[in-house]
Amino acid sequence: MKTSFFIVSFFALGCMAGYFVDRLEWLADSGLSMWALALLMFLVGISMGRDREIISKMSRLDKRITLLPVITVAGTLAGAFVASLLLDRWSAQDCATAASGLGYYSLASILVSEYRGAALGAVTLLANLLRELLSMLFIPMLVKCCGPLSPEAVSGAASIDTTLPVIVQCTGSEFAVVALCHGFVCTLLVPLLISFFCAL
Amino acid sequence: MWLIFGSLAAGLLVGAAWRSPKFSSLLSPAITANICIMLFLLGIETGGNDQVMSQAGELGMDALVLCLCAMACSAAGALAWWRFIRSDRRRKA
Numbered sequence: 001m002k003t004s005f006f007i008v009s010f011f012a013l014g015c016m017a018g019y020f021v022d023r024l025e026w027l028a029d030s031g032l033s034m035w036a037l038a039l040l041m042f043l044v045g046i047s048m049g050r051d052r053e054i055i056s057k058m059s060r061l062d063k064r065i066t067l068l069p070v071i072t073v074a075g076t077l078a079g080a081f082v083a084s085l086l087l088d089r090w091s092a093q094d095c096a097t098a099a100s101g102l103g104y105y106s107l108a109s110i111l112v113s114e115y116r117g118a119a120l121g122a123v124t125l126l127a128n129l130l131r132e133l134l135s136m137l138f139i140p141m142l143v144k145c146c147g148p149l150s151p152e153a154v155s156g157a158a159s160i161d162t163t164l165p166v167i168v169q170c171t172g173s174e175f176a177v178v179a180l181c182h183g184f185v186c187t188l189l190v191p192l193l194i195s196f197f198c199a200l
Numbered sequence: 201m202w203l204i205f206g207s208l209a210a211g212l213l214v215g216a217a218w219r220s221p222k223f224s225s226l227l228s229p230a231i232t233a234n235i236c237i238m239l240f241l242l243g244i245e246t247g248g249n250d251q252v253m254s255q256a257g258e259l260g261m262d263a264l265v266l267c268l269c270a271m272a273c274s275a276a277g278a279l280a281w282w283r284f285i286r287s288d289r290r291r292k293a
Binding site for chain 2: 008010014015016017019034039040041042043048049050064068072074075076078079083086089090098099119123126127129130135136142146147148150152161162165180
């Protein structure tokens with residue numbers, strides 16, 4: 001938990017730097033974050049490749065775990081419905097559209113802004129950004145209280161990249177493949193779900 | 201997407217071929233440092249986005265409620281699924 005707070009504090013530092021220092025904009029536009037992500041994947045790959053027993057650990061996993069993306073989407077939509085009861089400003093359709101980003105804030109916010117306007121687009125960006133940050137923060141706690149599948153479900157599409165190292169550290173390398181497949185399916189589902197809810 | 205999977209595949213190959221114990225102590229701090237850099241860059245992007253920053257207070261609470269509800273229901277679903285799989289395996293064993 002301490003490490004997660006330390007990690008997330010870098011996001012807050014970045015926010016302050018981006019807000020107060022105009023000259024840093026080139027860093028955000030430079031594509032450096034994509035190369036940092038590639039390096040992260042390379043390092044995660046090394047830590048997985050070093051584990052001699054990863055294949056046998058994976059073969060012991062239940063095949064029904066592959067249905068996890070369905071659980072994630074169903075849970076997310078149920079949560080969106082609950083949120084629509086608490087938020088007067090947004091309908092159940094609005095909440096379902098914004099939550100369909102599944103943590104993939106960049107693509108989701110662009111799609112929602114295009115179809116449903118800037119206000120819901122901003123909510124989509126913030127909600128999915130928060131989902132990624134908060135899941136990174138709560139993964140160690142979630143593994144203890146909700147089992148090894150909860151970090152993947154809570155991270156959504158981010159389980160394929162940014163939250164993957166934290167998931168591997170907390171659940172073990174055998175769940176890395178679960179997180180990767182889950183993140184991949186969720187990433188593919190994001191544009192489909194958003195288009196569906198926008199067309200309703 | 202290909203860059204991500206390509207990097208992961210390259211890392212798997214390097215990790216399988218190179219198992220020096222000296223290297224393993226450096227791996228975890230390197231991963232943490234990389235995540236910190238990524239989040240710092242994401243923060244710069246968010247902080248520099250005027251539209252998001254100007255509406256952060258107004259819409260931020262709505263986004264937080266939506267995010268927490270979605271996360272809680274997803275975690276509950278995953279816990280129920282994990283318990284179902286475990287109890288079913290125990291019953292069959």
